[in-house]
Amino acid sequence: MFDALTGVLLIPIAAAALVAALPDYRLTARLNVAATALTLLFALSLFFVRPRSGAYLLVDDLNATFIVLTTFVGFTTSVFSSSYIGHELQDGRLTPRFVRYYHAMYQVLMFAMNLALSANNIGLMWVAIEIATLTTVLMVGIYRTHEALEAAWKYFILGSIGIALALFGTILVYMAARPVIGEGLDAMVWTVLVKRAGGFDPALLNLAFVFLLLGYGTKIGLAPLHAWLPDAHAEGPTPISAVLSGLLLNVALYALLRFKMLLAANTAALAPGPLMVTLGLISLVFAAFMLYRRRDIKRLFAYSSIEHMGIIAFAFGMGGPLANFAGLLHMTMHSLTKSAIFFAVGHVAQVKGTQRIADMGGLTETHPALGWGLALGVVAIAGLPPLGIFMSEFLVVTSTFARAPLLAMVLVFGLLVGLAGLFLRLNSVAFGEPRGANAKAQGSYVPMFAHLLLVLVAGVYLPPALVVWFQNVAGLLG
Amino acid sequence: MSRIDFDIAHLLAGSLVLISFLELYQDRLYALLNVYALHALTLAASVAWQAFIQDAPHLYVTAAIALFFKAIVIPVALHRIIVRLGIHRQIDKVVGVGSAMLAGIGLVALSMVVTLRATYGVESLARQDLAFALSVVLLGLLMMVTRRNAVGQVVGFMSLENGLVLAATGARGMPLVVEISVAFSILIAFIVIGIFLFRIRERFDSVDLQALDQFRGER
Numbered sequence: 001m002f003d004a005l006t007g008v009l010l011i012p013i014a015a016a017a018l019v020a021a022l023p024d025y026r027l028t029a030r031l032n033v034a035a036t037a038l039t040l041l042f043a044l045s046l047f048f049v050r051p052r053s054g055a056y057l058l059v060d061d062l063n064a065t066f067i068v069l070t071t072f073v074g075f076t077t078s079v080f081s082s083s084y085i086g087h088e089l090q091d092g093r094l095t096p097r098f099v100r101y102y103h104a105m106y107q108v109l110m111f112a113m114n115l116a117l118s119a120n121n122i123g124l125m126w127v128a129i130e131i132a133t134l135t136t137v138l139m140v141g142i143y144r145t146h147e148a149l150e151a152a153w154k155y156f157i158l159g160s161i162g163i164a165l166a167l168f169g170t171i172l173v174y175m176a177a178r179p180v181i182g183e184g185l186d187a188m189v190w191t192v193l194v195k196r197a198g199g200f201d202p203a204l205l206n207l208a209f210v211f212l213l214l215g216y217g218t219k220i221g222l223a224p225l226h227a228w229l230p231d232a233h234a235e236g237p238t239p240i241s242a243v244l245s246g247l248l249l250n251v252a253l254y255a256l257l258r259f260k261m262l263l264a265a266n267t268a269a270l271a272p273g274p275l276m277v278t279l280g281l282i283s284l285v286f287a288a289f290m291l292y293r294r295r296d297i298k299r300l301f302a303y304s305s306i307e308h309m310g311i312i313a314f315a316f317g318m319g320g321p322l323a324n325f326a327g328l329l330h331m332t333m334h335s336l337t338k339s340a341i342f343f344a345v346g347h348v349a350q351v352k353g354t355q356r357i358a359d360m361g362g363l364t365e366t367h368p369a370l371g372w373g374l375a376l377g378v379v380a381i382a383g384l385p386p387l388g389i390f391m392s393e394f395l396v397v398t399s400t401f402a403r404a405p406l407l408a409m410v411l412v413f414g415l416l417v418g419l420a421g422l423f424l425r426l427n428s429v430a431f432g433e434p435r436g437a438n439a440k441a442q443g444s445y446v447p448m449f450a451h452l453l454l455v456l457v458a459g460v461y462l463p464p465a466l467v468v469w470f471q472n473v474a475g476l477l478g
Numbered sequence: 479m480s481r482i483d484f485d486i487a488h489l490l491a492g493s494l495v496l497i498s499f500l501e502l503y504q505d506r507l508y509a510l511l512n513v514y515a516l517h518a519l520t521l522a523a524s525v526a527w528q529a530f531i532q533d534a535p536h537l538y539v540t541a542a543i544a545l546f547f548k549a550i551v552i553p554v555a556l557h558r559i560i561v562r563l564g565i566h567r568q569i570d571k572v573v574g575v576g577s578a579m580l581a582g583i584g585l586v587a588l589s590m591v592v593t594l595r596a597t598y599g600v601e602s603l604a605r606q607d608l609a610f611a612l613s614v615v616l617l618g619l620l621m622m623v624t625r626r627n628a629v630g631q632v633v634g635f636m637s638l639e640n641g642l643v644l645a646a647t648g649a650r651g652m653p654l655v656v657e658i659s660v661a662f663s664i665l666i667a668f669i670v671i672g673i674f675l676f677r678i679r680e681r682f683d684s685v686d687l688q689a690l691d692q693f694r695g696e697r
Binding site for chain 1: 592593595596597598600604608611612615619622628631635638639642645646649650651652653654657658661662664665668669672
């Protein structure tokens, strides 16, 4: 019984084992790309052939969207990573042994994220997110420098606390479900839970959601639980920063959304929306101000990720067809744009030999393609027209103005502060007098420009099929 | 469930909270590890008792993990690491014993108020187990906050995790408990190996996390 979902889960595991066994790093880099490409193909087929859902795994329109996004960015990042890692080897920052280990971990991470996204059992989902956390911790610390180890340790401890709180919430959900559904496996199966949630004890569900919000919220990077995120992004290899920002944060958000749907199915439980709205706004405004005094370019974009996860959590917290649609669109656009930016930043850091913003400048003169690519990425992430993020932010803002004008003011304020902060930095990096080292850029810009092209196209013309699909998913989210 | 079954379960879960308090004010690492071993031992007894009264043989696996892995292997390993790193001196705590204990009492009261209110529908043993478990979780968090030393924080995390296992076994018939406890053991093993392999002592000349902070580029 082999279906597409099995493929999505088994290919990364098989690839991880294979990559770990093979000695040649060039071959493993190619294998890494091939495996993610194959996984992407299987994931795409989920749109057409839906495997049967069971007690452990589930595919519906909501997680098919997430899985395809994850496997797509996973594929393009592996293409970027193969050239990036070659350069790190030349620089001597990594040894071939570590590269093998890195590729194996990359595949395990893809497996864990796909498992978390396709899990129907809330316990299994938790285990998958734990595996994803562990593998990223290992990759963040891979350079073995002071800073990398500190970042990995901090991420480890904070991530573990988040994971622990999420488990407590999961246990509470089971306890709420048990009197209604009965003991055993069914009381942890999400599809069963959501059908019977109306009869659950609301007080217990409320308590569970608070723990789940704090637990998975730590993994989403919502302020004030975000402390691990900038360090982990700045000190790990750049492809991992791209995957962390573009994908892993989404996976944690997805877990939270599943539980939000559970609470929404119980009319007596508290509305999860306002909690998410509050945390989202705090993250947005806080991160927007933090953009100003960053000296490390990867840290800068890590804070920008916190800002955007705040916007997404805000949109989903507002709920309703329009805000959910905007949230989904924003999440997709943010994943594509932020990973493109990290691809650019990876090249920039290799060209300049540093991540300090003060030591880079005038990129558009010395490396036109790279400099303009980065500039385009920042324009996109700052939310300027005609790119995709402008449209999704516009939708979030307008839908909020119609329902809660005061919240919308805070939202717009945060967006503007963030925009100015980003442009301040962009100006010194991309334009002006060339500064810093000037190595020749190696590696391919294709993944970066492919993402930016998609974001541009989405901003100008969103295909009707995609709109219908997102509307459908937004309807599911309630 | 007979009265005595209930009482024993209650006794074991309650002792876990008390031992968490004991951990809170230990100021020597060796003593802390010994108290943690006792914590894990009590957890093993509590889980085994739950396995017995719930007639759930798979829980014996979780009890065995608690006994062998948490009560023996981990404390011994940490003991060795402490010797290797030469940090068997006093723990420098961020807050004093008195205020830590007061905060701990406050957290236990909080968890009682929160869980007992939220769980009217649940039968009384599971309800009280949950209140105890949340207390242990919060005390573990408090311990992580009040210690600067990496080993102390790890012990705090592990006792937090014991609270989670207590909650999971108290929830009658919960599936995947064994799998989850295995997953958690892996996590803990990674943390312990991390302290050792990342050579926090060698790299930073200290397992004091404040020293780690200073290596960061932003300061």
